[in-house]
Amino acid sequence: MAEQTMVATKHPVRRPAVHEWLRVKKKFPHLWCPGCGIGIVLGGTIRALESLGYSKDEVVMVAGIGCTGRIPVYVDCNTLHTTHGRALSFATGVKLARPDLKVMTFMGDGDALAIGGNHFIHAARRNIDITAIIVNNAIYGMTGGQCSPTTPLGKRATTAVYGSVEPPFDTCELAKSAGASFVARSTVYHVKHVEQMIRMALEHKGFSVVEIISNCHTYYGRINMEGGAVEMVKAMREKSIMVSETMDYEKARATGKPYVIGVLHRDTERPEYCELYEQMMQEAIGRK
Amino acid sequence: MSTVKTGEPVLLSGNEAVAYGALAAGARFYAGYPITPSSEIAEVMARELPLVGGKFIQMEDEMASLGAVIGASLTGLKSFTATSGPGFSLMQEHVGFAAMAEVPCVVIDVMRGGPSTGLPTKTSQADVMQAKYGSHGDYPSVALVPSSVLECFTLTVKAFNISEKYRVPVVLLSDEIVGHMREKVVLPSQDEVEVVDRIKPTVPPEWYQHYQDSITGVSPMANFGEGYRFHVTGLTHDVYGFPTEKPSEISALLEKFKNKEIHNSRDLTMVEEFCMEDAKICIFAYGSVARSARMAVKILRQCGVKAGMLRPMIVWPFPKIPVENMLERANLVIVPEMNVGQLRKEVERLSNAQDKIHGINVLDPTFITAEQIVDKVRDLRAKNRRTGEYIIG
Numbered sequence: 001m002a003e004q005t006m007v008a009t010k011h012p013v014r015r016p017a018v019h020e021w022l023r024v025k026k027k028f029p030h031l032w033c034p035g036c037g038i039g040i041v042l043g044g045t046i047r048a049l050e051s052l053g054y055s056k057d058e059v060v061m062v063a064g065i066g067c068t069g070r071i072p073v074y075v076d077c078n079t080l081h082t083t084h085g086r087a088l089s090f091a092t093g094v095k096l097a098r099p100d101l102k103v104m105t106f107m108g109d110g111d112a113l114a115i116g117g118n119h120f121i122h123a124a125r126r127n128i129d130i131t132a133i134i135v136n137n138a139i140y141g142m143t144g145g146q147c148s149p150t151t152p153l154g155k156r157a158t159t160a161v162y163g164s165v166e167p168p169f170d171t172c173e174l175a176k177s178a179g180a181s182f183v184a185r186s187t188v189y190h191v192k193h194v195e196q197m198i199r200m201a202l203e204h205k206g207f208s209v210v211e212i213i214s215n216c217h218t219y220y221g222r223i224n225m226e227g228g229a230v231e232m233v234k235a236m237r238e239k240s241i242m243v244s245e246t247m248d249y250e251k252a253r254a255t256g257k258p259y260v261i262g263v264l265h266r267d268t269e270r271p272e273y274c275e276l277y278e279q280m281m282q283e284a285i286g287r288k
Numbered sequence: 289m290s291t292v293k294t295g296e297p298v299l300l301s302g303n304e305a306v307a308y309g310a311l312a313a314g315a316r317f318y319a320g321y322p323i324t325p326s327s328e329i330a331e332v333m334a335r336e337l338p339l340v341g342g343k344f345i346q347m348e349d350e351m352a353s354l355g356a357v358i359g360a361s362l363t364g365l366k367s368f369t370a371t372s373g374p375g376f377s378l379m380q381e382h383v384g385f386a387a388m389a390e391v392p393c394v395v396i397d398v399m400r401g402g403p404s405t406g407l408p409t410k411t412s413q414a415d416v417m418q419a420k421y422g423s424h425g426d427y428p429s430v431a432l433v434p435s436s437v438l439e440c441f442t443l444t445v446k447a448f449n450i451s452e453k454y455r456v457p458v459v460l461l462s463d464e465i466v467g468h469m470r471e472k473v474v475l476p477s478q479d480e481v482e483v484v485d486r487i488k489p490t491v492p493p494e495w496y497q498h499y500q501d502s503i504t505g506v507s508p509m510a511n512f513g514e515g516y517r518f519h520v521t522g523l524t525h526d527v528y529g530f531p532t533e534k535p536s537e538i539s540a541l542l543e544k545f546k547n548k549e550i551h552n553s554r555d556l557t558m559v560e561e562f563c564m565e566d567a568k569i570c571i572f573a574y575g576s577v578a579r580s581a582r583m584a585v586k587i588l589r590q591c592g593v594k595a596g597m598l599r600p601m602i603v604w605p606f607p608k609i610p611v612e613n614m615l616e617r618a619n620l621v622i623v624p625e626m627n628v629g630q631l632r633k634e635v636e637r638l639s640n641a642q643d644k645i646h647g648i649n650v651l652d653p654t655f656i657t658a659e660q661i662v663d664k665v666r667d668l669r670a671k672n673r674r675t676g677e678y679i680i681g
């Protein structure tokens with residue numbers, strides 16, 4: 001489509017960022033269900049990276065296993081598709097070895113908070129300069145709709161046939177209390193906001209977490225009778241409240257809306273892990 | 289290099305020698321989780337790596353440790369971790385990943401008594417099969433076994449060299465005795481250490497295939513952040529690294545894994561033959577147990593018995609040809625092991641006269657002594673003098 005435009009016009013037209021960054025020829029069509037919110041996250045990520053002027057060579061995308069975990073394979077940068085739950089451990093190795101590279105991880109809610117929960121809290125505790133994008137669709141998409149640590153109490157899944165009896169995690173609260181120095185939330189309804197949150201996370205030095213509420217209409221929507229992609233995404237508008245100057249986080253939470261979105265926590269004082277390591281190393285060498 | 293002195297005698301433990309060997313091989317990244325009897329390796333690396341601009345990190349568990357090691361290796365740093373049985377079990381997921389994604393890395397397993405938490409401070413050789421088959425699926429396994437402090441150094445260097453050369457995870461199977469005993473050693477200087485680095489691509493990025501087809505199973509490897517922008521996955525992949533379900537591409541990949549062992553078998557065979565020229569009674573021993581076996585051979589020789597020892601320093605791939613040669617000439621083969629007979633079964637598989645192969649299997653933490661091996665030989669000879677089965681002497 002974009003290539004045709006280039007041929008048709010005399011003046012070269014700048015292709016949209018997504019075309020520059022995607023492995024268009026090699027990897028498409030993608031594997032996601034039509035209407036899946038993960039595409040919004042991918043688009044927002046690329047636009048955020050492009051707007052900040054990152055080159056494809058300096059970006060490393062690391063992912064776990066799941067529908068969300070398939071994001072990096074479509075992007076023309078350094079990409080690493082790891083094991084279920086452990087993306088952050090691989091990313092920690094990449095970042096510590098090459099602090100000059102921009103490292104991002106992509107994980108589903110099960111990936112990040114169930115099997116990968118330990119790696120998640122420890123990456124946050126270290127405050128290592130990695131941007132962790134967590135796509136929360138409140139279910140295991142890839143394996144066919146089993147319940148996850150973010151499935152709301154009472155909601156159904158193929159392994160919570162009569163409704164879940166486990167209270168869910170609040171991803172952002174967990175990240176914040178574990179030490180992440182930038183925590184934000186958005187939803188795939190808020191397309192521009194997704195991009196903005198990712199951009200701010202990328203600009204932040206330290207462990208930054210962006211939780212993006214997404215729709216898995218194929219499983220969650222169907223099992224819980226919440227409709228298809230359109231209905232689910234529309235409902236996100238009603239269920240969200242954005243923090244702002246007049247609406248602080250506590251006030252927003254008090255409204256009882258399920259998704260408080262925006263930048264929920266930012267700490268620019270907390271030292272970043274790779275910088276501390278570098279300092280320690282220089283001191284050790286000096287002492288030798 | 290490291291702060292240890294080279295070219296003159298120093299007193300070192302096996303674990304310390306592993307750490308210095310890794311540094312000499314060029315290791316600049318360590319991620320690990322503490323566990324007895326391997327922790328000294330982490331402690332030396334925590335002290336030495338920052339001094340040479342390297343990176344050390346204590347991770348939250350062993351899965352994370354090997355994950356971080358693989359991540360760092362993908363940026364071009366020689367990377368490794370050290371653990372013992374319980375941690376080695378947890379690492380298996382990523383041993384398989386490293387094999388599948390062909391990422392060089394070294395795992396030091398200082399064996400202790402198992403199963404489970406077992407005997408943290410006592411020795412064992414019970415992880416031999418885990419080093420071969422620990423992760424799921426068929427993948428090339430390489431494992432080296434040191435039996436002295438000096439070998440902890442030299443075989444660690446060798447482990448890194450094999451790993452870089454063939455793009456495979458390599459296991460060094462040390463054990464509590466070798467790891468904790470101290471010996472006087474003279475370490476080679478850095479110039480005397482042969483160091484092998486991974487082959488880098490010479491083609492421009494557009495032509496680059498991260499898993500280029502090759503008969504020897506080895507393809508050049510670019511690093512992250514150098515303009516090649518390749519994809520790495522644990523899924524079955526094509527030559528570029530992109531996931532595939534095409535039968536022809538899958539079989540090509542698995543064939544390539546097999547070829548790593550088949551086409552490099554000479555390079556991946558490393559044995560010591562001690563008094564084997566005319567030996568009729570052969571002891572097949574490895575690791576710390578080989579120390580007792582060597583002593584047993586000396587005692588038996590003094591008694592006029594033609595004994596010898598075959599000692600593999602690389603146990604995986606299994607040293608088929610040297611073992612077959614041994615089986616051909618030996619009247620009696622003794623395989624002493626600190627397990628139920630994990631490698632004895634491998635020896636038996638190559639033999640058509642299995643009744644001449646006998647194990648000495650000690651599962652409690654009392655070590656196998658030279659006397660036990662000598663006694664075993666004496667008992668078997670006595671028995672056979674009656675039946676007249678073996679002619680030994």
Ligand SMILES: Cc1ncc(C[n+]2csc(CCOP(=O)(O)OP(=O)(O)O)c2C)c(N)n1
Binds near residue numbers: 112
């Ligand atoms: C060790 C391991 N256990 C289980 C699985 C199976 N598995 C694959 S993806 C997945 C969960 C996916 O859910 P989530 O992380 O929420 O991501 P989504 O697919 O919803 O994006 C599971 C359990 C696996 N691949 N590896």
Ligand code: SF4
Binds near residue numbers: 031038
């Ligand atoms: S299963 Fe759910 S999460 Fe996965 S692609 Fe389909 S809609 Fe998206």
